[in-house]
Amino acid sequence: MIIKLPDGNEMIYESEKSLFEVANDISPSLKKRCIVAEVNGKIVDMNTIVSEDVSLRFITDSEPEALEVLRHSTAHLLAETVKKIYPHAHFGVGPTIEDGFYYDIDLGEDIISEHDLKNIEREMKKIASQNSKIVRGVLSKEEALSFFNDDPYKVELINELPVDEEISIYKQTHFTDLCRGPHLPGTKWIKHFKLLSVAGAYWRGNSDNIQLTRIYGTVFFKKEELDEHLHLIEERKKRDHRKLGKQLDLFMLSEYGPGFPFWLPNGMALRRELEGFWYDVHLKENYKLIQTPIMLNKDLWEVSGHWANYRESMYTSTIDDHEFAIKPMNCPGGMLVYKRDIHSYKDFPLKIGELGLVHRHEASGALAGLFRVRNFTQDDAHIFMTEDQIVQEIKELVRLFDYMYSVFNLDYYIELSTRPEDKYIGEISTWDKSEKALADALDEMGKEYKINPGDGAFYGPKLDFKLRDSMKRIWQCGTIQLDMNLPERFDLTYIDHNGEKKRPVMLHRALYGSIERFIGILIEHYAGAFPTWMAPIQVKVIPVNNDYHLNFSVKILNDLKAKGVRAEIDQRDEKLGYKIREAQTKKIPYQLVIGDKEVESKTVNYRRYGEQKQQVVSKNDFLRMILEEIKAKR
Template identity: 55%
Template structure:
């Protein structure tokens, strides 16, 4: 009898060896239909894998990340098969699953055109309809290389030769007449891939190096159901409308110029938005006992060697020489914060010390990775560093988690949490890493906060908690982070005097809430489609006199609103009122006040709301009271 322990802890007994797919059918026909791959004793395997000994088994569907990858990897093989049917002379490179889809690289004499994608999609549909079984087989390395040379697939030969030295069998997958070098896993057959879309084609260097040949890459996505594909494509179209680069230009928030690629210029309205966010940041941090500091933008090489950045991060740093000494522009604020801590003796009575810094940092990014405000070369990091005793770890982490939770909920974001553990390129003792990781885990558990463990993705100096927020389109962004650090206090020989009169080493938390203020503005712009809540809106109220004779009263209204701290603009152009309203709507201004003869006579204003349309007339004082309340309470009215 073979005992199979399922995900829920129950044990299923098998009388004889059978495939995972057969087990799935016995559990539930619906599960078998939805199944993509399986996790057997922690390893991802095909459903066709035979179970012949006791094991743990988890059957994965498209809802699981590994199931999704296998589904889309199978779709990439369908794409490659379709291309080979239509263009037999094309050579195959690689075709992995990626976030939200997959791609395949091809060596083709002329690039693919949009009309080619239509033909390829049609051929893919035929392959799906044929419901071809995917079959795995293996060859000895020498035989695999010989076979790939015979079918003239030079890129596959190169990949195969790299693994030949291991002297392990080489894995292939076959579906119909098509065979591809691949370790898998894959779906049972092509018929499972019901809905797919080829989204674009572009150039891509083989293995990402400009020294190699430029290949043709086809990007695509795939889903089990047509309705899921349609929803995704609609989301992509909506995302294009919300692109912060497009809205940033239209709303006059920021620009990127050729004179400074990756270095954003904030325009007056963008600075109003940025400063409002900073004001809010300062308010909540002052409330929570943080003090604000500012440290130099450039510090010498010795500091960065002590911190470990020179060895672990130098390729991302901008450096220069001053008076024969190497300096680096700071990519991070933490070493400067540490020097502030060291500026005077510290006692256990001083701890915890919470130091906040809105520091401008610079990091070298490749030009191809730059993307509006989302990926830049300089940004304002809303940093804070907390210096504490070991027994303060849990409470301090819980305090930071509560702060981040408050901020994200204010903007209407959902989020999930990941605990990232020790990477390969780490420094410090295993004992310190274990203690730091356990400290983060204990804080999350005591808060009852669900989280997933992201193995090996911690910072080089310590484990971290990452907050991935979800925007209004369901996209996720990694923003907030909490990193627990035993290493830098040791490397910088930080100390405090304990209650016993002896010297002790503090523990350090690195944390951000927005992450990068610039990037957070980009995320907010897309989340709200540029229609910011009134407390954030660069212009909160637009005044619209119908004719020149209404200008005097309009000026009085503007003065009263400004006196009450409300950001106001006057559209005094000689245009029809309908045109002015449309312009203000395009500028996403929360409130528009129309002023004509009736308003002048009654000393009231006619109010139009960006979201609700006309909402009637009101006295200037009552309108100011209403707007002030919305600003004070940071009301969010989603458009």
């Protein structure tokens, strides 16, 4: 048989060989470094036997595929160790994830908490150091069922496999697990790992099922890589918006209002800047701006379908014996505004924007800083138009989103979410048409996107714009939702060119998504060091000595404030170094130090946040420079 290698060389054998033997024939040192191998495009274990012509690539510990195998095998080692300490444990699934692995375990009455992880880690090291081989075995479905008959979760998984499926198992020391593989040749590779956290996780991701104990961990081939990763986790924690929000006095949360953020003066400055930018852009883009009430009669929510589909998340109250609900969305109010007038096709696309405060009763466990709150401001807009205008309008929107996100230097990716399995309103044919319109627009623009089946809103499919936070968690910010249902329910009409009444189509769209969440993302994105245009305090003026330099410092302060720059003066009787330190820890973009030289020559000595170098320019030049920077949104 002939084995083709990636470099074009061929190995020729008379009889079957294991991949180890082949690697050894190339070089014994290669054999030592091989984790798995790719045979005819499929990744397999090193002790796989080849008996016919194949193309073969060895995968050593420096390649990404190997890391995944290491993580998977470490999950098995974790399971083996847990089984040893808790012999009655049953196992769910133990896959690799982006930064490591986890294993879901049913511990019965026992509880594992984070304090126990050290102990489990120690035991894992002990077991790994026995350097057990990891050996693949194959069972029929029937054999597998009897082999795992004590493991209810594995039985459930096996039962779902096809009857004639060849089922593989992996055995190491005293532990055998059902697994597709491939795995490391042996446990000796597992050295640099750490168990990170414990959490509950529903079996098969379904909240009707029992909750298993999930242990998260990570592992690398090299100690430096592990250390670097752990360091990265620490760094991410430092830019957590909850922590920075406190340090920089941006917002607060109170026990009296879980999930209802309070905006402090600094956060408010940031917020107003974002809202101002939003209003400016939308007026330029020919949007009309409105504001609809926070609270509206239940009858309205029945018409919109929210009462039937969204009631659990709505806050309600009674006014004069009538039931009212606080709006969880702005659209029904927007519908009423549309209906106030007769509309012509000539007005389309009609774009109506609203920064609307909505309230939603989110599950208590879902709340997370500004990322998941119970009241937030959506930068909403509803766009009314004819069906032929859909694709063009979506293209316009994607262009607008691109521009807005580029101002913040944010990367995003798009998901197309389609009709939910059961909670939806309207005809399936309408849904199909809507989904196609969204996809067509993206295709025409050459934008890549991922399809997210069943994740659409109950009233229509949507494009979601996803951004990543410092913990690498993904959050939805912008969204474009096609709605062919609400116009029906509210009996919206327009007059077409023949003078006939027609039904318009509608888009909901939000760009920031929620201003709260977007600010949370920005805090982490900039690590609290905001660009000048949106920094809560843009300039800190620091006189060297109040007796001699205060007058000129105040003059500078007043000039800055007169031009709308958010400037403050630090005239406390403190040492210069003290005041500078504070300006730096508060991450203020410009600190101005004013002493004799500056007073004499009418200059300012500025230092930009993040830089060491001091620059001297005339007061007026500084004013010009900073105004230009703010105007350019830098």
